[in-house]
Amino acid sequence: MDLRESAEDRAFRDEVRTFLEDGLAGDFAVVRGRGGPGDEHALFDERLAWERHLGAHGWTCVGWPTEHGGRGLPLRQHVIYYEEYARAQGPGRLGHIGEGLLGPTLMAFGTPEQQQRFLPPIVAGDELWCQGYSEPNAGSDLANVATRAELDGDEWVVHGQKVWTSLAHWADWCFVIARTSPPADPRRKHGGLSYLLVPMRQEGIDIRPIVQVTGDSEFNEVFFDGARTAAADVVGGEGAGWKVAMGTLAFERGASTLGQQLNFRNELDAVTALARRTGVAGDPVMRQRLAAAHIALEIMRLNALRTLAGTENGTLGREAMIGKLYWATFHRGLGELAMDVLGAAALVCGDGAPGLDPSTYDPDPLQRLFLFSRSDTIYAGSNEIQRNIIGERALGLPKEPQP
Ligand SMILES: Cc1cc2nc3c(=O)[nH]c(=O)nc-3n(C[C@H](O)[C@H](O)[C@H](O)COP(=O)(O)OP(=O)(O)OC[C@H]3O[C@@H](n4cnc5c(N)ncnc54)[C@H](O)[C@@H]3O)c2cc1C
Numbered sequence: 001m002d003l004r005e006s007a008e009d010r011a012f013r014d015e016v017r018t019f020l021e022d023g024l025a026g027d028f029a030v031v032r033g034r035g036g037p038g039d040e041h042a043l044f045d046e047r048l049a050w051e052r053h054l055g056a057h058g059w060t061c062v063g064w065p066t067e068h069g070g071r072g073l074p075l076r077q078h079v080i081y082y083e084e085y086a087r088a089q090g091p092g093r094l095g096h097i098g099e100g101l102l103g104p105t106l107m108a109f110g111t112p113e114q115q116q117r118f119l120p121p122i123v124a125g126d127e128l129w130c131q132g133y134s135e136p137n138a139g140s141d142l143a144n145v146a147t148r149a150e151l152d153g154d155e156w157v158v159h160g161q162k163v164w165t166s167l168a169h170w171a172d173w174c175f176v177i178a179r180t181s182p183p184a185d186p187r188r189k190h191g192g193l194s195y196l197l198v199p200m201r202q203e204g205i206d207i208r209p210i211v212q213v214t215g216d217s218e219f220n221e222v223f224f225d226g227a228r229t230a231a232a233d234v235v236g237g238e239g240a241g242w243k244v245a246m247g248t249l250a251f252e253r254g255a256s257t258l259g260q261q262l263n264f265r266n267e268l269d270a271v272t273a274l275a276r277r278t279g280v281a282g283d284p285v286m287r288q289r290l291a292a293a294h295i296a297l298e299i300m301r302l303n304a305l306r307t308l309a310g311t312e313n314g315t316l317g318r319e320a321m322i323g324k325l326y327w328a329t330f331h332r333g334l335g336e337l338a339m340d341v342l343g344a345a346a347l348v349c350g351d352g353a354p355g356l357d358p359s360t361y362d363p364d365p366l367q368r369l370f371l372f373s374r375s376d377t378i379y380a381g382s383n384e385i386q387r388n389i390i391g392e393r394a395l396g397l398p399k400e401p402q403p
Pocket of ligand 1: 130131132133134135136138139140141163164165166167219375378379380381382383384385388400
């Protein structure tokens with residue numbers, strides 16, 4: 001396999017780099033390196049303006065086909081874009097759920113009317129989305145959702161509760177998995193679910209932030225009590241929600257994570273620099289762990305390249321299935337390494353000990369890395385679920401026994 005970049009790809013890399021360097025040098029310098037996991041509370045207005053700046057210059061949704069407002073980039077250039085974005089320390093994207101999850105889902109399963117209504121505001125950064133899947137009794141066992149929706153004239157009326165809904169407090173819309181009819185076969189709960197597009201700013205929706213261990217509230221409980229949406233805003237048709245929901249999850253675990261290792265590289269560089277500054281890097285065990293982290297990141301990069309090389313018609317192959325398990329486990333370990341490099345200082349936060357006084361509880365970036373990365377092996381499918389997916393879908397092992 002030839003891993004060298006073509007002249008065309010190098011030119012594209014230069015174009016992205018120049019745009020981002022110019023953009024993040026002026027008024028937007030303040031958002032550089034801000035936002036994203038563990039720092040999601042930061043600079044909402046400025047990051048929204050950045051999202052719209054990207055949109056206005058054609059740098060959102062770069063992998064989407066041109067007829068839907070994207071640049072139609074091939075996957076390898078899409079990854080170059082992510083890499084350069086991380087290199088430039090571009091801020092955490094506010095529109096990533098619309099761009100990475102809902103948009104591709106609508107292109108695959110939506111009607112032309114739904115595509116025309118919902119895709120352009122995502123490209124422009126004008127409408128933000130959140131994902132309404134998980135409930136108190138439906139996480140890994142997603143088909144167990146109890147939220148229900150009934151048609152009332154030309155509107156769906158939704159009742160129920162979602163939980164862990166990231167960015168719901170900022171979102172204009174939510175894609176909600178709801179039960180619209182009982183399953184034909186009670187042993188197959190996947191039947192009778194629908195994938196609804198629900199506007200968030202209405203009476204009948206109550207959003208309650210959940211305070212996380214980082215001190216932020218990036219996710220929420222969302223209560224639907226008679227919330228309404230148009231009858232036409234069901235994706236894939238009534239009762240086809242499971243198929244559509246699984247399509248979305250494939251996007252969540254797929255292409256967007258391929259360029260991620262450069263974000264992690266920035267973090268590992270910060271950990272290594274700290275270890276050098278404090279002298280910890282002189283400890284043989286620490287040196288070994290820092291080297292192991294470096295090697296693990298290189299493996300991640302090579303696996304991303306291998307995945308790209310095995311890509312056919314933009315569809316990811318079996319290699320991609322190990323991506324989520326690998327990066328999540330690596331990143332959680334990087335958080336632990338960061339704490340060990342910090343040593344006793346890791347235990348102190350702001351002016352006091354963590355949790356004692358909310359007004360002084362402000363973890364520094366490495367503490368946030370540690371705290372937030374505990375969740376990496378849970379969201380978008382826990383490690384155990386990833387192992388089931390690899391076993392059953394990539395290796396063809398027998399299906400997990402059902403109780
Ligand atoms: C930071 C963060 C952001 C999130 N954002 C969103 C969001 O925006 N929208 C949304 O809908 N959800 C979101 N979630 C929820 C996330 O999708 C769920 O937490 C996840 O699917 C796991 O579900 P659960 O928490 O109910 O745990 P459970 O499913 O109850 O799992 C508990 C434990 O049992 C294990 N387990 C469960 N089933 C099996 C099995 N079959 N085999 C082996 N082990 C199993 C799990 O691996 C886990 O260790 C978010 C979660 C986090 C942490």
